[in-house]
Amino acid sequence: MVYSISIFVSETQSAMKFGGKIGIVGAGALGAFYGARLYRAGNDVHFLVRTGFELIREHGYEIRSCDGDFTIKPPVYSAPEDLGKCDLILVGLKAFANHFLPEVLGPLATPNTVVVTLQNGLGNEETIAEALVKCGVHRSVAEASKQIIGGTAFLCSNRVAPNVIIHSAHGFVRLAEFQGSPKERTFAVAQLFLDAGISCEVRESLAAIRWEKLVWNIPFNGLGVAAHQADTAVILADPELRTTAVEIMKEVIAAAKVNGVDLDERLVADLIGKTEIMGHYKSSMQIDFEAGRPLEVEAILGEPVRRAQQKGFSAPRMHMLYALVRRMDQLRQSNLENSQSRSS
Known part of the structure; x- marks a missing residue:
């Protein structure tokens, strides 16, 4: 309401x-x-x-x-x-x-x-x-x-x-x-x-607005890192990435549903339309990754996957994106720590 x-x-x-x-x-x-x-x-x-x-x-x-x-x-x-x-x-x-x-x-x-x-x-x-x-x-x-x-x-x-x-x-x-x-x-x-x-x-419902935001956050933050410097315009212009983003968005809606939140599937088209006017916008996760900062991997990608799986929904696309970005974040942070250690 x-x-x-x-x-x-x-x-x-x-x-x-x-x-x-x-x-x-x-x-x-x-x-x-x-x-x-x-x-x-x-x-x-x-x-x-x-x-x-x-x-x-x-x-x-x-x-x-x-x-x-x-x-x-x-x-x-x-x-x-x-x-x-x-x-x-x-x-x-x-x-x-x-x-x-x-x-x-x-x-x-x-x-x-x-x-x-x-x-x-x-x-x-x-x-x-x-x-x-x-x-x-x-x-x-x-x-x-x-x-x-x-x-x-x-x-x-x-x-x-x-x-x-x-x-x-x-x-x-x-x-x-x-x-x-x-x-x-x-x-x-x-x-x-x-x-x-x-x-x-x-x-x-707080849960409803949280999951609604995740319908955008999960694909565009995750792909912005996993697809290598892919801002919103790059994702939408590439047919394969655009299709992947849309499929992930639909999966987030399904994950929300098993968590008791019913989201209208028309939300996907609405959010794609809002994204198209952003131009070459970099998500916060992409900016943090490029700057060598830690990523909000768990809050944006990991916790939604865990909550979906706790309800018996495997969320395969969300899980794969989480696994890839988590690994990239770990490697980046490890490389930065090693570089700082050598320089000191």
Whole structure:
């Protein structure tokens, strides 16, 4: 079910106002873009920055967007202790960096803090709940889970310098509570995005929006690496790769179904159409691979395969893509470590 934000505002307008402190954790291509849009809209947004801190503190962020270029100079911090407690935390970390979450969230969160994750793949909400317990903010995973909102962002953006984000297409966000049905706060968070000029929907099922995003993420992230520097235009222009992408998309829909999520098969054509207007867009996984960084292999490729197989569905195409990219990631990281060892 998709909820109408405009109707909800007219009925509970006072409940829709969110004036608290917002912390951005993972200020990369996704986190910095949405954080910048929220900041430009007048919200109290603070950025936790690990790469390019001095540059960003001095010059701010430059957003080169298909919706219009702008620059901001928001408050930035190199340590979570300096940023301090937040009312809302927006997590944009790459999933392979989730092991940092306990040390990051501890100084930022209170028992009343709402944590919104727009990370890719499956399993991030569970990891955040465990991190909130490990750092002592909550006493149990069940308690922590009530403070988490999951979301997906269909966004074409790349960080070309520590403080420069290029936004080339799309950007809509979908939100759902990790536990239970949407609450007033869910709509309040959605309204933040809407007021910042970002299309945003509230959904009943987090699982549905996660699997829906995976219908695109699995083939285009995976093939972007496995097919050797294959951006979206390359994949769609090659008949064999295009057919492979479509077949994987259909298989993801089947995997979602055995996990209790019914997705319309017309989603495949819809997402192919959205991809065709992206041009030569590189997925985040392709960019990370080419830059020698770790990949979100498990969250985007591995966990969906495991959940499908736990339900008795073998997901052969998804499994093969996962195996290939996992091996390529392992070899790349091993080669980098050996190279660094020799140079030192």
